[in-house]
Amino acid sequence: MKKIDSLNLVPFIDIMLVLLVIVLTSASFVQHPKVSLNVPKVDAKASSSATSNDKSFTISIDKKGKIYANDKEVDVNALKASLSNLDKSTNIILNTDKDGSVENFMQVVSVLKDLELSKVYVSVDDK
Numbered sequence: 001m002k003k004i005d006s007l008n009l010v011p012f013i014d015i016m017l018v019l020l021v022i023v024l025t026s027a028s029f030v031q032h033p034k035v036s037l038n039v040p041k042v043d044a045k046a047s048s049s050a051t052s053n054d055k056s057f058t059i060s061i062d063k064k065g066k067i068y069a070n071d072k073e074v075d076v077n078a079l080k081a082s083l084s085n086l087d088k089s090t091n092i093i094l095n096t097d098k099d100g101s102v103e104n105f106m107q108v109v110s111v112l113k114d115l116e117l118s119k120v121y122v123s124v125d126d127k
Contacts, residue, residue, distance in 0.1 A: 056091040057083070063097040065104045080111050088117065095123040 059079070060068040067074055069082050083092075092112060096105050112120055 055087065055089065056093055057086055058093045058095065059108055060095040061097065061100050061104050061108060063099040065101055067104065067108065076107055076111060079108065080115070083111060083115050083117060086117065089119065090117070092117055092120045093123055094120055 058068075058070050060071070062068070067076065067079055069079050074082065094105075094108065109120075
């Protein structure tokens with residue numbers, strides 16, 4: 001029997017690369033909006049987060065009432081057009097400024113209701 005001088009590491013590296021690819025593809029990446037907002041604070045027990053689904057769409061409303069769809073400023077009609085192309089299982093993450101008007105928030109909620117998008121998550125900060 002022939003004695004092995006060194007250990008062949010290539011199969012181990014292959015396995016580690018496959019495991020790395022599996023971990024990176026199954027990990028959920030948190031998307032933070034680029035719009036500067038002062039979101040309301042609630043108790044950590046009351047807040048919920050979106051499930052780990054890579055299909056998400058972010059809507060932000062600043063304190064001046066401007067609406068942003070995935071960090072691009074839009075009006076209500078353009079928002080409705082953007083949302084109508086989405087799948088019903090898409091997670092909608094709604095970020096609003098705590099100093100913003102409720103009227104703008106309700107306009108967006110009305111659009112979401114009209115399009116029958118039900119996976120809506122309102123973003124808040126923990127106290």
